[in-house]
Amino acid sequence: MNQDITNLTARLLAHRWLPRTDLQVRRVLVDEAFRLELETRLAAVGLQLLDNPFAEHVAVGLQDEVTDAVFGGRDYSASTMGLTRDEIALLIVIWTLIILPKRERQLGRRSVEDDGQNDMFGQEKPIEHGESVSGAVSEASLLADFGTQLGGRTKIRNFALGKLARLGFIERRNGYLFEGPLLDVLLDYRVLADRIINGTLADVLAAAGRALPASLTIEEIDEEIDLDNEVESRR
Known part of the structure; x- marks a missing residue:
C-alpha cells in the first residue's frame, strides 16, 4: 500500500489534478483506509485532497491553516494564481454559464442532449460527468456580452x-469554451451559487439577456453527495 500511496501522491503533486476514472483515484474513492493514508501524507505538507463528486477530476490544494503562511504579506495576485480582478470576474462568469446549468442536469439526471422527458428511474442513476452534462460557451457570445465590462x-x-x-x-x-479539470473543483458551488444567483452577477446576466437556472439548496447538494458516495462505495 505504501508504494501505491507514494505513487499517487507524487502524481497528484506533479500533475495538480487526476481524473476520477484513474485506477488509483478510484481506489481513494472507495477504500477508506487508502484515502486516510493519502490525506495524512498531504496534510503533513499543508495540502488537502480536493474531491467534489460532481467534478470529473480530483486535485490538491492548500489547507486553510497554511494559506497565510504561504501567501501572507505578498501582493494580491500571489494568492489568486496570478489572476487579476478582471480575470477572476471573467472566471466567475464562465463558471456561472457552465457549472450552474451542469449541476441542474446532474441533479436531474439529464444530459446536454436531453429531450426533456422524465426518466422514471433517473434518480437511481449515478451522477454523470464530462461533456454529456457539461455544455460549452461560445467565445464570440461571451465577448459580445461581457467584453466591455471585463477589460475589453x-x-x-x-x-x-x-x-x-x-x-x-x-x-x-x-471557438468554444469547455469545462477544464479545475473549474468545478477549485470553485466551491456551496459558496458561490447563492451569491451569484441572488447577487449582483444575476443583474449583469439579466442585462445581457442570459437566464440563470433555479438555485439549488445546500440540503439538496448534501443529499446528492451522500447518494453518490454510496454508489461509489458499491462499485
Missing part, C-alpha cells in the same frame, strides 16, 4: 482566456 475584447481573447486555459479552468476548442 482584445484583452480577454488574447490574454485572459489563454491564462485560464493554462491554469486548467477551461479548455478552448474551435
Whole structure:
C-alpha cells in the first residue's frame, strides 16, 4: 500500500489534478483506509485532497491553516494564481454559464442532449460527468456580452482566456469554451451559487439577456453527495 500511496501522491503533486476514472483515484474513492493514508501524507505538507463528486477530476490544494503562511504579506495576485480582478470576474462568469446549468442536469439526471422527458428511474442513476452534462460557451457570445465590462475584447481573447486555459479552468476548442479539470473543483458551488444567483452577477446576466437556472439548496447538494458516495462505495 505504501508504494501505491507514494505513487499517487507524487502524481497528484506533479500533475495538480487526476481524473476520477484513474485506477488509483478510484481506489481513494472507495477504500477508506487508502484515502486516510493519502490525506495524512498531504496534510503533513499543508495540502488537502480536493474531491467534489460532481467534478470529473480530483486535485490538491492548500489547507486553510497554511494559506497565510504561504501567501501572507505578498501582493494580491500571489494568492489568486496570478489572476487579476478582471480575470477572476471573467472566471466567475464562465463558471456561472457552465457549472450552474451542469449541476441542474446532474441533479436531474439529464444530459446536454436531453429531450426533456422524465426518466422514471433517473434518480437511481449515478451522477454523470464530462461533456454529456457539461455544455460549452461560445467565445464570440461571451465577448459580445461581457467584453466591455471585463477589460475589453482584445484583452480577454488574447490574454485572459489563454491564462485560464493554462491554469486548467477551461479548455478552448474551435471557438468554444469547455469545462477544464479545475473549474468545478477549485470553485466551491456551496459558496458561490447563492451569491451569484441572488447577487449582483444575476443583474449583469439579466442585462445581457442570459437566464440563470433555479438555485439549488445546500440540503439538496448534501443529499446528492451522500447518494453518490454510496454508489461509489458499491462499485
